[in-house]
Amino acid sequence: MNDDLDDLKSLLNDATPAPDAQRRAENIALATKNFTDFQGSRTQPRLTFRSKIWTRTKLMLNTLTSRGGLTVTTAIVACGFIITTPFGRDLLRTPMPVIEPTAVDPGQAIPEVTPEPTELLREPVPAVEPEVNELAADFESQAVRALEQLQAPTDGAAVREAIEEDVLALATPETEGLSLETATLDQVEMAPAAPQLLSRAAPAVGTSAQIQSEPTDLYIAPPQGNTEIFANDAPNPLKITSDEPVSTFSIDVDTAAYSLVRSSLTAGHLPNPDAVRIEELINYFPYDYTTPNGPHPFQPTVNVFETPWNADTQLVHIGIQGEMPAVEDRPPLNLVFLIDTSGSMNQPNKLPLLRQSFRLMLDNLRPEDEVAIVTYAGSSTIALEPTAAENRSTILAALNALTAGGGTNGQGGLEQAYTLAEQMTEGDDVSRVILATDGDFNVGLSDPRGLEAYIEDKRESGTYLSVLGFGRGNLQDATMQALAQNGNGTAAYIDTLSEAQKVLVDNLTGALFPIANDVKIQVEFNPAEVAEYRLIGYETRALAREDFNNDAVDAGELGAGHSVTAIYEVTPVGSPAQLSDPLRYQAAETTTTSDELGFLRLRYKAPGDDTSQLIETAFVTVSQPNAEAAFAAAIAGFGQLLRDDTYLGDWGYGDAIALANANRGEDPFGYRTEAVQLMRLAQSLAN
Amino acid sequence: MRMTVTDEDLAIAAQNGDEQAFSSLIARQYDRLFRLCFRLTGAKAEAEDLTQDICAALPAKLASYKQQSKVTTWLYRVAVNAAHDRRRKQASHTRAADGWGDWEVNRQAAIAENADRADWLTTAMNALPNDLRDTLALVLDDMTHAETADILGISEGTVSWRLSEARKHLKTLKEKEDV
Numbered sequence: 005m006n007d008d009l010d011d012l013k014s015l016l017n018d019a020t021p022a023p024d025a026q027r028r029a030e031n032i033a034l035a036t037k038n039f040t041d042f043q044g045s046r047t048q049p050r051l052t053f054r055s056k057i058w059t060r061t062k063l064m065l066n067t068l069t070s071r072g073g074l075t076v077t078t079a080i081v082a083c084g085f086i087i088t089t090p091f092g093r094d095l096l097r098t099p100m101p102v103i104e105p106t107a108v109d110p111g112q113a114i115p116e117v118t119p120e121p122t123e124l125l126r127e128p129v130p131a132v133e134p135e136v137n138e139l140a141a142d143f144e145s146q147a148v149r150a151l152e153q154l155q156a157p158t159d160g161a162a163v164r165e166a167i168e169e170d171v172l173a174l175a176t177p178e179t180e181g182l183s184l185e186t187a188t189l190d191q192v193e194m195a196p197a198a199p200q201l202l203s204r205a206a207p208a209v210g211t212s213a214q215i216q217s218e219p220t221d222l223y224i225a226p227p228q229g230n231t232e233i234f235a236n237d238a239p240n241p242l243k244i245t246s247d248e249p250v251s252t253f254s255i256d257v258d259t260a261a262y263s264l265v266r267s268s269l270t271a272g273h274l275p276n277p278d279a280v281r282i283e284e285l286i287n288y289f290p291y292d293y294t295t296p297n298g299p300h301p302f303q304p305t306v307n308v309f310e311t312p313w314n315a316d317t318q319l320v321h322i323g324i325q326g327e328m329p330a331v332e333d334r335p336p337l338n339l340v341f342l343i344d345t346s347g348s349m350n351q352p353n354k355l356p357l358l359r360q361s362f363r364l365m366l367d368n369l370r371p372e373d374e375v376a377i378v379t380y381a382g383s384s385t386i387a388l389e390p391t392a393a394e395n396r397s398t399i400l401a402a403l404n405a406l407t408a409g410g411g412t413n414g415q416g417g418l419e420q421a422y423t424l425a426e427q428m429t430e431g432d433d434v435s436r437v438i439l440a441t442d443g444d445f446n447v448g449l450s451d452p453r454g455l456e457a458y459i460e461d462k463r464e465s466g467t468y469l470s471v472l473g474f475g476r477g478n479l480q481d482a483t484m485q486a487l488a489q490n491g492n493g494t495a496a497y498i499d500t501l502s503e504a505q506k507v508l509v510d511n512l513t514g515a516l517f518p519i520a521n522d523v524k525i526q527v528e529f530n531p532a533e534v535a536e537y538r539l540i541g542y543e544t545r546a547l548a549r550e551d552f553n554n555d556a557v558d559a560g561e562l563g564a565g566h567s568v569t570a571i572y573e574v575t576p577v578g579s580p581a582q583l584s585d586p587l588r589y590q591a592a593e594t595t596t597t598s599d600e601l602g603f604l605r606l607r608y609k610a611p612g613d614d615t616s617q618l619i620e621t622a623f624v625t626v627s628q629p630n631a632e633a634a635f636a637a638a639i640a641g642f643g644q645l646l647r648d649d650t651y652l653g654d655w656g657y658g659d660a661i662a663l664a665n666a667n668r669g670e671d672p673f674g675y676r677t678e679a680v681q682l683m684r685l686a687q688s689l690a691n
Numbered sequence: 692m693r694m695t696v697t698d699e700d701l702a703i704a705a706q707n708g709d710e711q712a713f714s715s716l717i718a719r720q721y722d723r724l725f726r727l728c729f730r731l732t733g734a735k736a737e738a739e740d741l742t743q744d745i746c747a748a749l750p751a752k753l754a755s756y757k758q759q760s761k762v763t764t765w766l767y768r769v770a771v772n773a774a775h776d777r778r779r780k781q782a783s784h785t786r787a788a789d790g791w792g793d794w795e796v797n798r799q800a801a802i803a804e805n806a807d808r809a810d811w812l813t814t815a816m817n818a819l820p821n822d823l824r825d826t827l828a829l830v831l832d833d834m835t836h837a838e839t840a841d842i843l844g845i846s847e848g849t850v851s852w853r854l855s856e857a858r859k860h861l862k863t864l865k866e867k868e869d870v
Binding site: 012013016020021022023024027028030031032034035036038039040041042043270271272273476 | 696700701704705707708709710711712713714715717718721722725726729730735738739742743746747748749750751753816827831861
């Protein structure tokens with residue numbers, strides 16, 4: 005930039021006034037209000053149909069340069085000359101002897117078309133009588149080559165399209181629609197995916213994708229409002245032991261809430277409090293609890309220690325560690341991928357991420373495992389018949405061929421997937437439907453309760469269900485939770501490839517092989533020792549006291565090697581932290597003389613069994629927390645800070661970070677380090 | 692750490708309906724936007740109004756943001772178009788309203804403000820033809836020629852030409868003043 009402009013710039017900078025603070029606030033408020041209003045008006049995707057012929061013609065005229073235009077018109081004239089004139093036909097008909105350059109300069113006849121061939125022709129000329137048919141051979145090959153050249157480079161793309169319009173016209177509307185969607189996904193993956201008809205019509209994939217992708221976003225990616233729905237209940241209230249000594253809930257090994265929190269925090273805002281399910285935050289991390297050695301497939305350990313955020317209360321930390329059966333002995337696995345291919349999945353963090361995720365998982369399957377793929381959009385189709393995992397290329401090809409488009413009919417797809425899973429099951433096989441969706445069930449039966457009922461039915465057939473959520477903005481967390489809880493399965497939210505690695509690879513065995521079904525936890529507190537208690541998290545998993553012994557009531561599944569953690573905050577009798585006063589007209593019933601704090605009961609069913617087994621243990625001592633329990637406590641505190649910090653007092657993010665940092669342990673996968681980073685992010689966002 | 696979230700991330704989140712992302716995006720960009728509006732209009736009151744117009748219409752314009760481009764480029768394009776619209780409206784208003792009404796009040800306020808400032812710069816900017824002024828405003832706002840060309844939908848050569856034209860205009864103006 006010159007000096008005079010520099011002067012001008014500094015002058016202008018001095019002259020520019022600061023915006024009026026009040027107007028600034030008003031304008032921002034106005035924008036935000038309009039934004040909110042605007043969301044409502046565009047829930048329906050607006051379908052814009054513009055005549056494609058005109059768009060393309062315009063595009064052709066825009067990209068057509070004078071040079072390319074001249075070349076092609078000349079080529080057309082040359083072809084016309086050959087085909088229509090008797091002389092040209094003679095040229096074509098004559099047999100082709102060895103090409104011999106001639107003294108006749110073909111450039112005179114077709115000057116523009118033949119830059120390359122003229123060079124050929126300038127080679128030394130043997131003294132041979134020029135013959136007409138040689139000229140013809142040259143002529144023809146030049147014309148063909150010129151046409152070929154025109155088809156390849158970008159300049160020629162539009163031109164080629166004009167020429168091949170009739171070929172394209174052959175493509176049915178259906179295939180054409182398909183190609184449009186493929187084009188936007190990513191151009192590299194399109195090549196194998198394009199249907200044969202189209203790949204014949206458009207050999208130059210890159211350029212055709214560019215041409216076709218423009219009209220695509222007119223109607224493929226509908227603008228979406230934020231329609232996320234989260235499943236959560238009000239935080240568990242404080243319970244008075246003498247009124248209600250028993251607390252019952254089902255285990256929850258889902259991890260979706262943690263990934264959702266992470267995705268919100270890394271996007272720069274605090275998560276919706278309803279998205280925070282504290283138990284899922286805690287259970288996201290692997291814990292190093294005592295491995296089971298008894299007759300049961302899992303073992304509970306109970307720790308009681310001082311609450312980090314309140315010196316006058318204690319945390320009862322219940323850790324359950326599932327056994328890890330020898331991986332080699334695992335039965336063959338039948339996986340039915342049920343993949344949502346509705347139009348809304350057409351985003352980089354949805355279908356392409358899903359493809360990569362499944363590819364990761366595929367590498368960890370055994371040759372005898374079987375995989376099938378069912379896709380659902382407006383209707384459901386089987387994209388891949390049951391195929392042994394060793395046929396990797398077949399499966400990958402089917403995955404790559406997935407394209408997104410149309411509405412969503414979750415139920416139709418589920419029915420087909422379950423039927424397929426049942427067909428695949430033989431003997432001891434473990435069958436599982438893995439549903440991957442961005443949460444849309446907006447065609448047909450999308451009432452979560454209707455779907456739930458269907459899945460509950462199917463649960464009896466022994467097929468498990470895992471729900472993987474992708475993408476933000478329309479995530480129906482509530483539907484996902486409802487499906488996973490009712491279908492003997494887990495729900496996870498995949499926001500990054502490393503999350504896919506954790507869910508589908510590191511936890512492959514745990515996530516896919518249940519070792520105990522319907523695991524329920526019941527804790528009875530001793531009113532002589534514990535005045536009040538509060539269960540942290542598990543709001544959506546609460547069970548009625550009588551449900552504990554009722555085997556018909558469904559509960560959570562424990563996978564191989566999984567650990568589950570539950571934390572109570574208890575107030576000892578006589579503690580200054582007690583929030584409730586003793587009743588005046590009813591004698592406190594502290595009849596027990598035991599010094600136990602409480603009694604833990606666990607019920608579970610072995611996979612395939614209908615009757616449950618019971619594990620019981622009492623817990624007494626107040627001890628020092630070990631690193632695992634202390635880290636879980638830090639996460640519990642973090643979850644409460646994000647959700648509802650009524651009981652935390654002055655304890656804040658700084659304390660949570662310090663506590664988590666001090667108890668990070670070995671952390672081989674770096675999950676805990678990441679948690680500390682998220683806490684820091686939350687801290688800076690909350691201030 | 693907070694700043695690791697780029698404007699582009701926010702815009703994409705806002706496109707997906709995230710209200711918080713949208714308001715933080717606006718809050719981040721408001722001052723820049725106002726600065727450009729001032730340069731496009733040359734008067735504070737006008738700039739405030741133009742910024743308000745843009746803010747009001749921005750949610751609807753959000754759909755036009757493409758993920759590949761920079762948020763500032765997109766925002767500036769919206770601003771320049773809004774400025775055009777405003778000028779056009781004012782022109783027809785002047786014809787129709789015969790010099791009275793709201794517009795006249797605004798204009799008088801602007802004139803008074805300019806007189807207060809009494810520096811040659813604002814006058815000079817106002818004296819430039821609109822297209823030259825737009826180009827100059829963008830280039831002086833640290834946009835490269837390529838970005839300016841992209842925002843205005845013209846070629847880079849045109850940007851350079853317009854800049855030299857603007858320089859000529861300013862020079863003659865200065866000479867006149869010196870005389």
